[in-house]
Structures are given as structure tokens and as C-alpha cells.
Amino acid sequence: MSNKLIVSWLAVAALGCGAARQSPALQSRPTPLNDQELAGQRVFMRDCNGCHPQGDGGLGPALNDKPVPAAAIKLQVRQGLGAMPAFSEQEISSDELDALSAFMSASGSPWGG
Numbered sequence: 001m002s003n004k005l006i007v008s009w010l011a012v013a014a015l016g017c018g019a020a021r022q023s024p025a026l027q028s029r030p031t032p033l034n035d036q037e038l039a040g041q042r043v044f045m046r047d048c049n050g051c052h053p054q055g056d057g058g059l060g061p062a063l064n065d066k067p068v069p070a071a072a073i074k075l076q077v078r079q080g081l082g083a084m085p086a087f088s089e090q091e092i093s094s095d096e097l098d099a100l101s102a103f104m105s106a107s108g109s110p111w112g113g
């Protein structure tokens with residue numbers, strides 16, 4: 001009784017075609033912005049940059065020539081002043097406003113807090 005059982009396994013090597021995508025590290029900035037500050041930068045570019053281009057003076061005054069306390073930024077954004085419109089919670093959520101003021105006072109922001 002010879003029971004020759006030949007078991008051959010065909011090993012199917014699953015080739016890793018999904019090589020991990022690597023995002024290039026943002027090492028070029030001297031002081032990289034953290035996630036919240038980056039989010040704040042997007043809010044700034046969306047809602048503020050038109051009148052305060054890169055923090056410089058435009059239609060509005062320069063913001064990069066003096067430290068502006070977070071509370072003052074938030075008040076200004078919510079209340080508006082003169083030609084600057086007020087931004088409601090629908091336009092800039094409180095999370096976005098936190099991020100915005102974090103960005104504006106971040107050492108890695110264009111105007112270095």
C-alpha cells in the first residue's frame with residue numbers, strides 16, 4: 001500500500017505592488033508649522049489674504065509688523081472693524097479661528113509671531 005501523496009504547494013508570492021507611498025518630508029522650512037497652524041494658514045489664505053496679503057498691508061493694515069494677541073485677532077475677526085468685515089461661525093468655525101490665531105502667532109508663520 002504505497003500511498004504516495006505528493007503535495008506540491010504552489011507558492012504564490014504576492015508581489016507587493018502597493019509600495020508604500022512616501023510623502024516628501026517638508027524639511028525645507030526652518031520651523032515647520034504643525035497641523036493646526038497649517039490649517040490656520042489655509043483659513044488665512046482663504047479669508048484674510050486678500051486684504052492682508054502674506055500678512056503685509058493691503059486693503060487692511062500689515063499684521064506682520066507687530067505681535068497681535070490671539071484674543072485681539074479673534075475679536076477682530078468676529079466683530080469686524082471699519083472696512084474689515086465680521087466673519088460668522090458659518091464662515092470661520094471656532095476651530096478654524098483657533099487654528100488661524102495659532103498660525104498667526106506661530107514662529108513658522110511668514111511673520112514669525
Ligand code: HEC
Nearest residue numbers: 047048050051059060061068073076077081082083084085
Ligand atoms: C475686506 C478686507 C479685509 C479682510 C478680508 C480682512 N481684513 Fe483684517 N483688516 C481690514 C481693515 C480695513 C483693517 C483696519 C480696520 C480699522 O482699524 O479700521 C483690518 C484690521 C485687522 C486687524 C487689526 C490690525 C491692527 O493693526 O490693529 C487684524 C488683527 C486683522 N485685520 C485680521 C484679519 C484676519 C485674521 C482676517 C481673516 C479672517 C482679516 N483680517 C480679513 C481689512 C480686511
